[in-house]
Amino acid sequence: MKQNSPVIELTNITKSFGENTILKNLNLSISDGEFVTLLGPSGCGKTTILRLIAGFEQPDEGRILLAGSDITDQPSNKRHVNTVFQSYALFPHMTVFENVAFGLNMDKMSKSEIKAQVNDALRMVKMSDYADRKPSQLSGGQQQRVAIARAVVKKPRILLLDEPLSALDFKLRKQMQVELKQLQRRLGITFIFVTHDQEEALSMSDRVIVMEEGVIQQSGTPKQVYEQPANLFVARFVGEINVLDTVVEKHTDNGFACKIEGFSCEIHSKKRPAEGSKVSILLRPEDLRVEELAKAEKPEAGSIFGRVEETTYKGATLESIIVLPSGKKLLASEFFDEEYEEFDYKLGQDVAISWVDGWEVVLVNE
Amino acid sequence: MNRFFKSMYMLMVYLFLYIPVIILVINSFNSSKYMTGWKGFTLDWYSKLASNTMLLDAAINSFTVAFLSASAATVLGTLTAVTLYRYSFFGKKLLYALVYVVIMSPDIVMGISLLVLFASIKIELGFWTLLVSHITFSIPFVVVTVYSRLSGFDKNVIEAAKDLGADEMRIFKSVILPMSLPAVAAGWLLSFTLSLDDVIVSFFVTGPGYEVLPLRIFSMVRLGVKPEINALCAIILLFSLVMVMTSQFLMRERK
Ligand SMILES: Nc1ncnc2c1ncn2[C@@H]1O[C@H](COP(=O)(O)OP(=O)(O)OP(=O)(O)O)[C@@H](O)[C@H]1O
Ligand SMILES: [Mg+2]
Numbered sequence A: 001m002k003q004n005s006p007v008i009e010l011t012n013i014t015k016s017f018g019e020n021t022i023l024k025n026l027n028l029s030i031s032d033g034e035f036v037t038l039l040g041p042s043g044c045g046k047t048t049i050l051r052l053i054a055g056f057e058q059p060d061e062g063r064i065l066l067a068g069s070d071i072t073d074q075p076s077n078k079r080h081v082n083t084v085f086q087s088y089a090l091f092p093h094m095t096v097f098e099n100v101a102f103g104l105n106m107d108k109m110s111k112s113e114i115k116a117q118v119n120d121a122l123r124m125v126k127m128s129d130y131a132d133r134k135p136s137q138l139s140g141g142q143q144q145r146v147a148i149a150r151a152v153v154k155k156p157r158i159l160l161l162d163e164p165l166s167a168l169d170f171k172l173r174k175q176m177q178v179e180l181k182q183l184q185r186r187l188g189i190t191f192i193f194v195t196h197d198q199e200e201a202l203s204m205s206d207r208v209i210v211m212e213e214g215v216i217q218q219s220g221t222p223k224q225v226y227e228q229p230a231n232l233f234v235a236r237f238v239g240e241i242n243v244l245d246t247v248v249e250k251h252t253d254n255g256f257a258c259k260i261e262g263f264s265c266e267i268h269s270k271k272r273p274a275e276g277s278k279v280s281i282l283l284r285p286e287d288l289r290v291e292e293l294a295k296a297e298k299p300e301a302g303s304i305f306g307r308v309e310e311t312t313y314k315g316a317t318l319e320s321i322i323v324l325p326s327g328k329k330l331l332a333s334e335f336f337d338e339e340y341e342e343f344d345y346k347l348g349q350d351v352a353i354s355w356v357d358g359w360e361v362v363l364v365n366e
Numbered sequence B: 001m002n003r004f005f006k007s008m009y010m011l012m013v014y015l016f017l018y019i020p021v022i023i024l025v026i027n028s029f030n031s032s033k034y035m036t037g038w039k040g041f042t043l044d045w046y047s048k049l050a051s052n053t054m055l056l057d058a059a060i061n062s063f064t065v066a067f068l069s070a071s072a073a074t075v076l077g078t079l080t081a082v083t084l085y086r087y088s089f090f091g092k093k094l095l096y097a098l099v100y101v102v103i104m105s106p107d108i109v110m111g112i113s114l115l116v117l118f119a120s121i122k123i124e125l126g127f128w129t130l131l132v133s134h135i136t137f138s139i140p141f142v143v144v145t146v147y148s149r150l151s152g153f154d155k156n157v158i159e160a161a162k163d164l165g166a167d168e169m170r171i172f173k174s175v176i177l178p179m180s181l182p183a184v185a186a187g188w189l190l191s192f193t194l195s196l197d198d199v200i201v202s203f204f205v206t207g208p209g210y211e212v213l214p215l216r217i218f219s220m221v222r223l224g225v226k227p228e229i230n231a232l233c234a235i236i237l238l239f240s241l242v243m244v245m246t247s248q249f250l251m252r253e254r255k
Helices: A046-054 A096-106 A111-124 A140-152 A170-187 A198-204 A222-227 A232-237 B002-028 B044-051 B053-086 B092-104 B107-120 B127-151 B155-163 B168-196 B200-205 B213-221 B227-254
Strands: A006-017 A020-031 A035-039 A061-066 A081-084 A158-162 A190-195 A207-212 A215-220 A242-251 A255-260 A263-268 A278-283 A288-292 A304-313 A317-323 A329-335 A350-355 A361-364
Touching: A006 A046, A006 A190, A020 A046, A020 A190, A020 A215, A035 A046, A035 A198, A046 A081, A046 A158, A046 A190, A081 A140, A081 B155, A096 A111, A096 A140, A111 A140, A140 A170, A170 A190, A170 A198, A190 A198, A198 A222, A207 A222, A207 A232, A215 A222, A215 A232, A232 A242, A232 A278, A232 A361, A255 A278, A263 A304, A288 A329, B002 B227, B044 B053, B044 B227, B053 B092, B053 B127, B053 B168, B053 B213, B053 B227, B092 B127, B107 B127, B107 B200, B127 B168, B127 B200, B155 B168, B168 B227, B200 B213, B213 B227
Parallel strands: A035 A190, A035 A207, A081 A158, A158 A190
Antiparallel strands: A006 A020, A006 A061, A207 A215, A242 A255, A242 A278, A255 A263, A278 A361, A288 A350, A304 A317, A304 A350, A317 A329
């Protein structure tokens, strides 16, 4: 739906602070109206990318194009890009109204026009009743809304949000996630959102960009990033995952045969790595099916079995750690079933493990 | 027991601090000329003071210099602090260290070096030399006061202003100045007080044509303390109390 022309393009960007090269030859292109999230561990350069786009930092090499025109050398007060800071960065000596009006005053707009637009913006973030308050008289969530209103009232081409929700408590964060997403849809402005929180990234974005040490590891829809991770880093960073290393033994009709932790298995996969190549089989905890085995029962040939070592009650799900005979531990996460309300495993219970064919991800290791 | 000693201790300290001042104020209303004992209440010394034109002229001179030097030092010091905070340039750390050197250096060194300077460029000692000297020793105090306030700012606030379209001038006028105003005001009051009670530097750099209050009092008490001086000191005390309260009020109001 949103395959418009790119609104922002970063080409061959390199950025160092002293000896440390933070971004190496980075290329990034974002379409108009997209909600893009930068996701990655602390220190991987997410904030640096935003600061380059906003104009607070200059790249050592590479160009930045906004809607086709080169803005690399433009100062930040001339760029049609606005930022919502993690610390909100409201002007403490101004009222809420004055804070939101600040950017419009810079545009030399008429008083009545400013008043109308500020009131609209405050209504949009549900802060009309607080127009005369000082930032110090507002809660964290309210300050956050003002910071958003102050930025969007400028009608930027791109809104940059650097971990805007990380200072809020869990409930408020959930609520603000929904509100931000709705706001973005309504305004049609491109959002570049930074977060540590993979769940937040998956639930809000059109596209997630996973980074590690200044390098983009994968860029795709939340579904792609979660279900088809491009590599082990992405797989491990986005959600919990079980990684099983193995070697392709021989090709079969539907995939290939291999030994997983000593159990012979057939993997159904379109990918058929060469026989003898090392592969990792990735399984999300919620894709594992766990079945209790009676004491004397012999596990079916070809299935994997182990013993429940620990269970953790997580509200809607039950997480269990299952130890395989080889010592490998697997994490399984199962929804409580309406019919078996009492379901829980006894520690030490023998279980068989299976999964729906084709739900596993196969990564070929170099 | 322990508490008793604690409060006794505090009482002693405060008595030690305030007894001289209290005696001075009491004596300014004492009709005994030699301050040997209470001889009854009088306002004579205050009316005598009002007719002592030499003392009053010196007082007017002192307040003029204090006001002008504090104002000039505040402008120059604030701009220096903002420059040190906002921009990075070669030698910035050294410059900031040099500010402290002036604060730490003894008045006598300051006074003599200024005297040598004025003598070598052959300027007549008087109002202008005094004013320049007072501006000089006040600037560092303003720089330090304002700079410490600025470094407490969230740097993002200034970036936010820029992000919203403000140029350097607007950032200074609409964000930096209003946010550092309490420190600027405190810097002014500090400079004013420093100038008003400076004896040593003034002794070297002012001429006979322009006498300031501390020096005038200094030369008067060499012939014994006159009761008018008690009255004058009581007035100055009241004045500084008002100043201290104003600065406290300003700092609180803005937080
Ligand atoms: N002004 C600077 N001077 C020197 N090093 C810096 C500067 N800004 C950032 N860095 C370094 O660049 C690296 C990337 O920083 P950046 O702030 O972009 O990380 P981040 O991905 O936003 O991390 P976080 O999730 O913790 O906010 C870090 O190692 C940081 O120490
Ligand atoms: Mg960051």
